[in-house]
Amino acid sequence: MKIEELLIYAQSKIHKDYARILLGNLLNLNPLELLIHLDEEVEEEKVELYKKEVEALRNNKPLQYVLGYANFYGNKLIVNENVLIPRFETEELVENTIKYINKFFNKEISIVDLGCGSGAIGLTLKQKLDNINTDIVLVDISEKALEVAKENAKNLNIEVNFIKNDMLEDINKKFNVIISNPPYISYDEDIESIVKENEPHLALYAKDNGLEFYKKILSTVKKNLKEEFLIAFEIGHTQKDEIINIIKTHLENIEIECLKDMQERDRMIFIYPKNLLK
Numbered sequence: 001m002k003i004e005e006l007l008i009y010a011q012s013k014i015h016k017d018y019a020r021i022l023l024g025n026l027l028n029l030n031p032l033e034l035l036i037h038l039d040e041e042v043e044e045e046k047v048e049l050y051k052k053e054v055e056a057l058r059n060n061k062p063l064q065y066v067l068g069y070a071n072f073y074g075n076k077l078i079v080n081e082n083v084l085i086p087r088f089e090t091e092e093l094v095e096n097t098i099k100y101i102n103k104f105f106n107k108e109i110s111i112v113d114l115g116c117g118s119g120a121i122g123l124t125l126k127q128k129l130d131n132i133n134t135d136i137v138l139v140d141i142s143e144k145a146l147e148v149a150k151e152n153a154k155n156l157n158i159e160v161n162f163i164k165n166d167m168l169e170d171i172n173k174k175f176n177v178i179i180s181n182p183p184y185i186s187y188d189e190d191i192e193s194i195v196k197e198n199e200p201h202l203a204l205y206a207k208d209n210g211l212e213f214y215k216k217i218l219s220t221v222k223k224n225l226k227e228e229f230l231i232a233f234e235i236g237h238t239q240k241d242e243i244i245n246i247i248k249t250h251l252e253n254i255e256i257e258c259l260k261d262m263q264e265r266d267r268m269i270f271i272y273p274k275n276l277l278k
Protein backbone atom coordinates (compact mmCIF):
# COMPACT_ATOMS: atom_id res chain seq x y z
CA MET A 1 0.00 0.00 0.00
CA LYS A 2 1.05 3.61 -0.59
CA ILE A 3 1.42 6.16 2.18
CA GLU A 4 -1.69 7.99 0.96
CA GLU A 5 -3.78 4.80 0.96
CA LEU A 6 -2.60 3.95 4.45
CA LEU A 7 -3.53 7.39 5.73
CA ILE A 8 -6.99 7.15 4.19
CA TYR A 9 -7.42 3.69 5.77
CA ALA A 10 -6.35 4.96 9.20
CA GLN A 11 -8.37 8.17 9.09
CA SER A 12 -11.55 6.16 8.77
CA LYS A 13 -10.73 4.66 12.18
CA ILE A 14 -8.78 7.22 14.22
CA HIS A 15 -8.22 10.99 14.25
CA LYS A 16 -6.20 12.17 11.24
CA ASP A 17 -3.48 13.74 13.41
CA TYR A 18 -2.92 10.43 15.19
CA ALA A 19 -2.93 8.60 11.84
CA ARG A 20 -0.08 10.85 10.68
CA ILE A 21 1.89 10.71 13.94
CA LEU A 22 1.79 6.89 14.01
CA LEU A 23 2.77 6.46 10.37
CA GLY A 24 5.45 9.13 10.62
CA ASN A 25 6.88 7.35 13.66
CA LEU A 26 6.90 4.01 11.86
CA LEU A 27 8.57 5.38 8.72
CA ASN A 28 10.91 7.78 10.52
CA LEU A 29 9.35 10.80 8.84
CA ASN A 30 7.76 13.77 10.53
CA PRO A 31 4.03 14.11 9.87
CA LEU A 32 4.61 16.92 7.33
CA GLU A 33 7.25 14.96 5.43
CA LEU A 34 4.69 12.21 4.98
CA LEU A 35 2.65 14.53 2.79
CA ILE A 36 5.42 14.90 0.22
CA HIS A 37 5.89 11.12 0.01
CA LEU A 38 2.21 10.23 -0.46
CA ASP A 39 2.93 8.13 -3.56
CA GLU A 40 5.60 5.95 -1.96
CA GLU A 41 4.95 2.27 -1.36
CA VAL A 42 5.25 1.01 2.23
CA GLU A 43 6.71 -2.46 2.77
CA GLU A 44 4.21 -5.15 3.73
CA GLU A 45 5.64 -5.76 7.20
CA LYS A 46 5.22 -2.10 8.13
CA VAL A 47 1.71 -2.01 6.67
CA GLU A 48 0.71 -4.86 8.98
CA LEU A 49 2.36 -3.20 11.98
CA TYR A 50 0.65 0.11 11.21
CA LYS A 51 -2.75 -1.55 11.01
CA LYS A 52 -2.14 -3.18 14.40
CA GLU A 53 -1.17 0.16 15.90
CA VAL A 54 -4.25 1.88 14.46
CA GLU A 55 -6.39 -0.88 15.95
CA ALA A 56 -4.67 -0.52 19.34
CA LEU A 57 -5.36 3.20 19.37
CA ARG A 58 -8.96 2.61 18.34
CA ASN A 59 -9.24 0.21 21.28
CA ASN A 60 -8.44 2.98 23.76
CA LYS A 61 -4.69 2.36 24.10
CA PRO A 62 -2.81 5.60 24.91
CA LEU A 63 -0.82 7.05 22.00
CA GLN A 64 2.42 7.04 24.03
CA TYR A 65 2.22 3.29 24.68
CA VAL A 66 1.56 2.64 20.99
CA LEU A 67 4.47 4.85 19.96
CA GLY A 68 6.66 3.44 22.73
CA TYR A 69 7.74 6.85 23.97
CA ALA A 70 6.55 10.03 25.66
CA ASN A 71 7.98 13.52 25.46
CA PHE A 72 9.07 14.87 28.83
CA TYR A 73 10.95 18.09 29.42
CA GLY A 74 12.54 18.00 25.97
CA ASN A 75 13.51 14.31 26.11
CA LYS A 76 11.95 11.29 24.48
CA LEU A 77 11.42 8.74 27.24
CA ILE A 78 10.67 5.10 26.56
CA VAL A 79 7.35 4.11 28.10
CA ASN A 80 5.41 0.86 28.22
CA GLU A 81 2.57 -0.66 30.24
CA ASN A 82 4.87 -1.04 33.26
CA VAL A 83 5.27 2.70 33.81
CA LEU A 84 3.03 5.70 34.16
CA ILE A 85 3.01 8.01 31.14
CA PRO A 86 4.76 11.09 32.55
CA ARG A 87 2.38 14.04 32.78
CA PHE A 88 2.64 17.73 32.06
CA GLU A 89 2.03 18.54 35.77
CA THR A 90 5.14 16.53 36.61
CA GLU A 91 7.15 18.73 34.24
CA GLU A 92 5.91 21.63 36.35
CA LEU A 93 7.02 19.83 39.52
CA VAL A 94 10.49 19.34 38.02
CA GLU A 95 10.68 22.93 36.79
CA ASN A 96 9.80 24.35 40.22
CA THR A 97 12.09 21.93 42.03
CA ILE A 98 14.98 23.12 39.87
CA LYS A 99 14.16 26.71 40.90
CA TYR A 100 14.15 25.80 44.62
CA ILE A 101 17.38 23.82 44.30
CA ASN A 102 19.13 26.71 42.57
CA LYS A 103 17.90 29.06 45.30
CA PHE A 104 18.95 26.88 48.25
CA PHE A 105 21.98 24.86 47.22
CA ASN A 106 25.12 25.64 45.32
CA LYS A 107 27.67 22.86 45.45
CA GLU A 108 27.06 19.15 46.02
CA ILE A 109 23.65 17.69 46.74
CA SER A 110 22.14 14.26 47.05
CA ILE A 111 18.68 13.61 45.66
CA VAL A 112 16.27 10.68 45.84
CA ASP A 113 13.31 10.24 43.46
CA LEU A 114 10.77 7.94 45.16
CA GLY A 115 8.56 5.98 42.77
CA CYS A 116 10.65 6.84 39.73
CA GLY A 117 8.60 4.98 37.08
CA SER A 118 10.11 5.81 33.68
CA GLY A 119 12.74 7.93 35.44
CA ALA A 120 11.10 11.17 34.28
CA ILE A 121 11.83 13.18 37.44
CA GLY A 122 15.21 11.87 38.56
CA LEU A 123 16.78 11.69 35.10
CA THR A 124 15.59 15.17 34.17
CA LEU A 125 16.96 16.63 37.40
CA LYS A 126 20.34 14.99 36.79
CA GLN A 127 20.41 16.33 33.23
CA LYS A 128 19.20 19.87 33.90
CA LEU A 129 21.09 20.55 37.14
CA ASP A 130 24.41 20.57 35.31
CA ASN A 131 25.61 23.56 37.36
CA ILE A 132 25.52 21.53 40.62
CA ASN A 133 27.23 18.26 41.49
CA THR A 134 24.31 15.89 42.05
CA ASP A 135 24.24 12.36 43.37
CA ILE A 136 20.84 10.97 42.42
CA VAL A 137 19.10 7.73 43.43
CA LEU A 138 15.98 6.49 41.67
CA VAL A 139 13.75 4.17 43.71
CA ASP A 140 10.81 2.05 42.62
CA ILE A 141 9.17 -1.07 43.99
CA SER A 142 8.55 -2.37 40.47
CA GLU A 143 11.45 -4.22 38.86
CA LYS A 144 9.84 -3.71 35.45
CA ALA A 145 9.54 0.04 35.95
CA LEU A 146 13.21 0.15 36.98
CA GLU A 147 14.13 -1.65 33.74
CA VAL A 148 12.46 1.14 31.76
CA ALA A 149 14.14 3.86 33.86
CA LYS A 150 17.54 2.18 33.35
CA GLU A 151 17.00 2.03 29.59
CA ASN A 152 16.09 5.72 29.56
CA ALA A 153 19.21 6.57 31.58
CA LYS A 154 21.33 4.63 29.10
CA ASN A 155 19.75 6.28 26.06
CA LEU A 156 20.19 9.74 27.54
CA ASN A 157 23.68 8.96 28.76
CA ILE A 158 22.80 9.91 32.34
CA GLU A 159 24.52 8.40 35.37
CA VAL A 160 22.29 7.79 38.39
CA ASN A 161 21.82 4.93 40.85
CA PHE A 162 18.79 2.67 41.03
CA ILE A 163 17.31 0.82 44.00
CA LYS A 164 14.35 -1.55 44.06
CA ASN A 165 12.72 -0.64 47.34
CA ASP A 166 9.51 0.17 49.18
CA MET A 167 9.87 3.97 49.27
CA LEU A 168 12.44 4.89 52.01
CA GLU A 169 12.04 1.70 54.02
CA ASP A 170 15.41 0.44 55.33
CA ILE A 171 17.28 3.17 53.48
CA ASN A 172 19.50 4.98 55.97
CA LYS A 173 21.28 7.38 53.64
CA LYS A 174 20.55 11.10 54.16
CA PHE A 175 19.52 13.31 51.25
CA ASN A 176 19.27 17.03 50.56
CA VAL A 177 16.33 16.58 48.22
CA ILE A 178 13.54 14.03 48.48
CA ILE A 179 11.16 14.24 45.55
CA SER A 180 8.18 12.08 44.76
CA ASN A 181 5.18 11.82 42.53
CA PRO A 182 3.72 8.84 44.40
CA PRO A 183 0.52 7.00 43.54
CA TYR A 184 -2.22 9.24 44.99
CA ILE A 185 -5.56 8.25 43.47
CA SER A 186 -8.11 6.96 45.93
CA TYR A 187 -9.51 3.50 45.04
CA ASP A 188 -13.06 4.87 44.85
CA GLU A 189 -12.20 7.82 42.58
CA ASP A 190 -13.68 7.77 39.11
CA ILE A 191 -10.88 8.20 36.58
CA GLU A 192 -10.76 8.24 32.77
CA SER A 193 -11.17 4.76 31.32
CA ILE A 194 -8.08 5.16 29.10
CA VAL A 195 -5.99 5.62 32.26
CA LYS A 196 -7.70 2.96 34.36
CA GLU A 197 -7.58 0.33 31.62
CA ASN A 198 -4.00 0.87 30.55
CA GLU A 199 -1.68 2.42 33.11
CA PRO A 200 -0.28 0.30 35.96
CA HIS A 201 -2.53 0.40 39.02
CA LEU A 202 0.61 0.20 41.14
CA ALA A 203 1.48 3.65 39.79
CA LEU A 204 -2.00 5.14 40.20
CA TYR A 205 -3.77 4.04 43.34
CA ALA A 206 -3.08 4.49 47.04
CA LYS A 207 -4.99 3.47 50.15
CA ASP A 208 -6.18 5.91 52.80
CA ASN A 209 -8.03 8.16 50.36
CA GLY A 210 -4.91 8.37 48.23
CA LEU A 211 -2.75 9.56 51.15
CA GLU A 212 -0.98 6.26 51.90
CA PHE A 213 2.40 7.19 50.44
CA TYR A 214 2.59 10.73 51.82
CA LYS A 215 1.99 9.19 55.27
CA LYS A 216 4.47 6.42 54.65
CA ILE A 217 7.23 8.73 53.44
CA LEU A 218 6.68 11.49 55.99
CA SER A 219 6.37 9.23 59.02
CA THR A 220 10.03 8.16 58.78
CA VAL A 221 11.50 10.92 56.62
CA LYS A 222 13.54 12.61 59.40
CA LYS A 223 16.12 9.81 59.37
CA ASN A 224 16.78 10.49 55.68
CA LEU A 225 17.07 14.27 55.77
CA LYS A 226 20.30 16.23 55.77
CA GLU A 227 20.26 19.45 57.77
CA GLU A 228 19.67 21.47 54.61
CA PHE A 229 16.80 19.79 52.82
CA LEU A 230 13.97 20.18 50.37
CA ILE A 231 11.03 17.80 50.05
CA ALA A 232 9.00 18.11 46.85
CA PHE A 233 5.72 16.29 46.26
CA GLU A 234 3.25 16.16 43.43
CA ILE A 235 -0.23 15.92 44.98
CA GLY A 236 -3.81 15.36 43.91
CA HIS A 237 -5.60 18.68 43.52
CA THR A 238 -7.93 18.09 46.49
CA GLN A 239 -5.28 16.78 48.89
CA LYS A 240 -3.46 19.96 49.94
CA ASP A 241 -4.98 20.44 53.42
CA GLU A 242 -4.77 16.80 54.45
CA ILE A 243 -1.16 16.54 53.32
CA ILE A 244 -0.19 19.74 55.14
CA ASN A 245 -1.66 18.23 58.33
CA ILE A 246 0.38 15.07 57.85
CA ILE A 247 3.53 17.14 57.29
CA LYS A 248 2.94 19.13 60.47
CA THR A 249 2.61 15.98 62.57
CA HIS A 250 6.04 14.77 61.50
CA LEU A 251 8.23 17.83 60.93
CA GLU A 252 8.89 21.04 62.89
CA ASN A 253 10.51 24.39 62.07
CA ILE A 254 9.65 24.13 58.43
CA GLU A 255 8.17 26.24 55.66
CA ILE A 256 5.49 24.62 53.54
CA GLU A 257 4.63 26.07 50.15
CA CYS A 258 1.91 24.78 47.89
CA LEU A 259 2.06 25.77 44.22
CA LYS A 260 -0.68 25.59 41.63
CA ASP A 261 -0.33 24.06 38.19
CA MET A 262 -1.16 25.82 34.90
CA GLN A 263 -4.80 24.98 35.47
CA GLU A 264 -4.72 26.85 38.78
CA ARG A 265 -5.03 23.66 40.83
CA ASP A 266 -3.02 22.89 43.98
CA ARG A 267 -0.57 20.31 42.66
CA MET A 268 2.85 20.68 44.27
CA ILE A 269 4.08 20.92 47.83
CA PHE A 270 7.57 22.04 48.84
CA ILE A 271 8.90 21.68 52.39
CA TYR A 272 12.19 23.10 53.67
CA PRO A 273 13.68 24.20 57.00
CA LYS A 274 12.90 27.77 58.05
CA ASN A 275 16.59 28.57 58.46
CA LEU A 276 17.37 27.63 54.82
CA LEU A 277 15.96 30.99 53.77
CA LYS A 278 18.55 33.04 55.68
Ligand SMILES: C[S@@+](CC[C@H](N)C(=O)[O-])C[C@H]1O[C@@H](n2cnc3c(N)ncnc32)[C@H](O)[C@@H]1O
Residues within 6 Å of the ligand: 083, 084, 085, 086, 087, 090, 114, 115, 116, 117, 118, 119, 120, 121, 139, 140, 141, 142, 145, 165, 166, 167, 181, 182, 183, 184, 202, 203, 204
Ligand atom coordinates in the same frame (compact mmCIF):
# COMPACT_ATOMS: atom_id res chain seq x y z
C1 LIG B 1 2.57 8.11 39.91
S1 LIG B 1 3.85 7.00 39.42
C2 LIG B 1 5.15 8.19 39.12
C3 LIG B 1 6.15 7.76 38.08
C4 LIG B 1 7.16 8.85 37.70
N1 LIG B 1 7.88 9.31 38.87
C5 LIG B 1 6.45 10.02 37.05
O1 LIG B 1 6.28 11.06 37.72
O2 LIG B 1 6.06 9.91 35.87
C6 LIG B 1 4.27 6.24 40.96
C7 LIG B 1 5.41 5.23 40.93
O3 LIG B 1 5.57 4.73 42.26
C8 LIG B 1 5.88 3.36 42.19
N2 LIG B 1 5.51 2.76 43.49
C9 LIG B 1 4.31 2.31 43.92
N3 LIG B 1 4.39 1.85 45.18
C10 LIG B 1 5.68 2.01 45.56
C11 LIG B 1 6.40 1.72 46.77
N4 LIG B 1 5.80 1.19 47.82
N5 LIG B 1 7.73 2.02 46.80
C12 LIG B 1 8.35 2.55 45.73
N6 LIG B 1 7.73 2.85 44.57
C13 LIG B 1 6.40 2.59 44.48
C14 LIG B 1 5.09 2.83 41.02
O4 LIG B 1 5.66 1.62 40.54
C15 LIG B 1 5.21 4.01 40.05
O5 LIG B 1 6.31 3.85 39.21
